[in-house]
Amino acid sequence: CASVSKGAFNTVVAVFLSTGLGREYALAFAERGASVVVNDLGADTKGGGRSSAAADKVVEEIRAKGGKAVANYDSVEDGEKLIQSVLDAFGKIVSNVGLYAGSTPQCFKRILSFFFVFTSDLIHRVHLRGSFLVTRAAWNHMKKQKFGRIIMTTSAAGIYGNFGQANYSAAKLGMLGLANTLAIEGLKYNIFCNTIAPVAGSRLTETVMPPDLVMSLKPEYVAPLVLWLCHEQCQENGGLFEVGAGWIGKLRWERTQGQTVRQKNKPMTPEAVRDQWDKICDFTDATKPASIQESLQSVVSVLSRVESEGEVNGNPTA
Amino acid sequence: CASVSKGAFNTVVAVFLSTGLGREYALAFAERGASVVVNDLGADTKGGGRSSAAADKVVEEIRAKGGKAVANYDSVEDGEKLIQSVLDAFGKIVSNVGLYAGSTPQCFKRILSFFFVFTSDLIHRVHLRGSFLVTRAAWNHMKKQKFGRIIMTTSAAGIYGNFGQANYSAAKLGMLGLANTLAIEGLKYNIFCNTIAPVAGSRLTETVMPPDLVMSLKPEYVAPLVLWLCHEQCQENGGLFEVGAGWIGKLRWERTQGQTVRQKNKPMTPEAVRDQWDKICDFTDATKPASIQESLQSVVSVLSRVESEGEVNGNPTA
Numbered sequence A, B: 001c002a003s004v005s006k007g008a009f010n011t012v013v014a015v016f017l018s019t020g021l022g023r024e025y026a027l028a029f030a031e032r033g034a035s036v037v038v039n040d041l042g043a044d045t046k047g048g049g050r051s052s053a054a055a056d057k058v059v060e061e062i063r064a065k066g067g068k069a070v071a072n073y074d075s076v077e078d079g080e081k082l083i084q085s086v087l088d089a090f091g092k093i094v095s096n097v098g099l100y101a102g103s104t105p106q107c108f109k110r111i112l113s114f115f116f117v118f119t120s121d122l123i124h125r126v127h128l129r130g131s132f133l134v135t136r137a138a139w140n141h142m143k144k145q146k147f148g149r150i151i152m153t154t155s156a157a158g159i160y161g162n163f164g165q166a167n168y169s170a171a172k173l174g175m176l177g178l179a180n181t182l183a184i185e186g187l188k189y190n191i192f193c194n195t196i197a198p199v200a201g202s203r204l205t206e207t208v209m210p211p212d213l214v215m216s217l218k219p220e221y222v223a224p225l226v227l228w229l230c231h232e233q234c235q236e237n238g239g240l241f242e243v244g245a246g247w248i249g250k251l252r253w254e255r256t257q258g259q260t261v262r263q264k265n266k267p268m269t270p271e272a273v274r275d276q277w278d279k280i281c282d283f284t285d286a287t288k289p290a291s292i293q294e295s296l297q298s299v300v301s302v303l304s305r306v307e308s309e310g311e312v313n314g315n316p317t318a
């Protein structure tokens, strides 16, 4: 079983943030032999401001330890420019590029009304569109070299919802939707796309978590997952992981057997839906559809069942 | 057990599309006593063009059957204007508003490269931002009247990913993220938000499905679910449903027990992640976390476990 240790990443890794989690990723990749492009536009926690200090500091840290790193200060909204700078810096000397695409949040504070969050387009521009733009700019290069690893950073706020974070949860779950399709499109080019929902103490979470929790939930308990998912030996693709405190769990959809609520040659009614509601929502013997094909197939199978049986109780099999 | 039948919806329903699924919803609501605002800007399948014919036609159909309906031709991007027109038309005579927010797709065709889809902002503007804007405009009115029902229309393409639909799947899963948070924020005002992933033959799907399937997967096999979810007796909130052909199933997340991959006072490594990968991905005894609190709690519990046991094998309980 091969090692993920020093020298294993003879790759260029672009890390799209330099404080909190991003700093940790950059350091961990560099320690294992990756050439790192540290991108950060140096925004404050509200997404405003610009400074080269954040990225520079991490680059200095890496170089002081003998690692290879360059800084980049573009916004993730300038995807093309950003990826070009990765190529300019290391493009001629590398065999493959592991890309970490995890754009950044602007505002994680609890907000009393969701209207406030709604009015800000910044979250969508940076998280969702930023991830789009960076990935698109890198995609053709990854395709050509037949290798790529993309990590999208979603959030439990998107997966489960969170009070005051309507906008953030929409943008973050949108990134998962994007990842779901990229995983399918990239497969034959050895481009894998996985999604993580981290929990880590950072300047982002210090406003919503008790101080000792912020201290204990170290970003270095998240970085090893990102490194493994970016490794060429890792064959995981299209996965969703929650990670924090040194623990990692995987998520997937489960679906009820559900219920067919119409009969042959009769109109389907809301009353029938209401009357079968418990059945519709009963997770006994739930299935785990893993693709749109599986999903569609089970819906389509209902058609012939209703025609032949004329029954209300025909359930599709997944 | 009360009836959902004629007269049960003494409400105003705004239906945000008038062909395909939207037409079916409008007719079904009107038949059961709702006053319907049929909104449609009359776009072609690519999202271009404008015509009042689409909405007018459905309004005529409803009126011919003795129902109450008015047309509106604003884009869902003009959320405020649209909701104002709902209030202007029926605002003084209704006790509550059931809102159907399901903005529309621009392009469901298989596209060979995802870059093409990426370059179009239209999908995001209409689906994701359109749903935002309409919902925001309606929110305060729903809050005041202490009643609201919101249905977001996502897609299996977002839930599972689909080749050629990177942009669409991102926008559509973003709507689920939005719904997840709205369900939490609306709860105490009796505003419920559910999400459906329909499969129905329409001008959208006729390009990707065989003709007989398009004919068989009738939009009227979807509408009864929407009616029931909009009914004041329905207490479902924050749910996600796949629906088509007369069958309805419910989805939720399941999560592996996962694995703690670090030991007390030792650095966490990618090697440890790799070596525990099977455990991390093993869905035996999977949990079903239902909220961000449950999710966070299980991560936090790892901290004390590692400190006390110093073990690699402590799993969190959900």
Ligand SMILES: NC(=O)c1ccc[n+]([C@@H]2O[C@H](COP(=O)([O-])OP(=O)(O)OC[C@H]3O[C@@H](n4cnc5c(N)ncnc54)[C@H](O)[C@@H]3O)[C@@H](O)[C@H]2O)c1
Residues within 6 Å of the ligand: A016, A017, A018, A019, A020, A021, A022, A039, A040, A041, A042, A043, A044, A045, A047, A054, A074, A075, A076, A077, A102, A103, A104, A105, A126, A130, A153, A154, A155, A156, A197, A198, A199, A200, A201, A202, A203, A204, A205
């Ligand atoms: N920390 C957590 O518990 C947590 C939980 C869920 C998700 N996340 C996600 O993880 C990622 C990192 O979060 P963090 O906690 O390390 O935050 P952080 O605030 O410490 O780091 C964010 C960094 O992004 C940079 N940035 C902001 N806008 C940018 C832009 N347009 N272009 C380039 N860089 C930009 C900032 O300058 C900052 O250095 C985010 O995507 C966040 O949503 C974090």
Ligand SMILES: NC(=O)c1ccc[n+]([C@@H]2O[C@H](COP(=O)([O-])OP(=O)(O)OC[C@H]3O[C@@H](n4cnc5c(N)ncnc54)[C@H](O)[C@@H]3O)[C@@H](O)[C@H]2O)c1
Residues within 6 Å of the ligand: B016, B017, B018, B019, B020, B021, B022, B039, B040, B041, B042, B043, B044, B045, B047, B054, B074, B075, B076, B077, B102, B103, B104, B105, B126, B130, B153, B154, B155, B156, B197, B198, B199, B200, B201, B202, B203, B204, B205
């Ligand atoms: N049909 C399916 O199998 C299926 C599957 C998954 C999701 N959906 C979703 O269901 C919804 C309806 O789909 P359909 O199949 O009935 O499509 P359709 O093309 O028949 O109807 C879409 C309608 O939306 C209108 N529209 C477009 N842009 C608009 C705007 N900016 N403002 C207001 N109206 C606008 C169009 O004029 C058209 O009448 C969409 O959100 C779609 O993504 C449908």
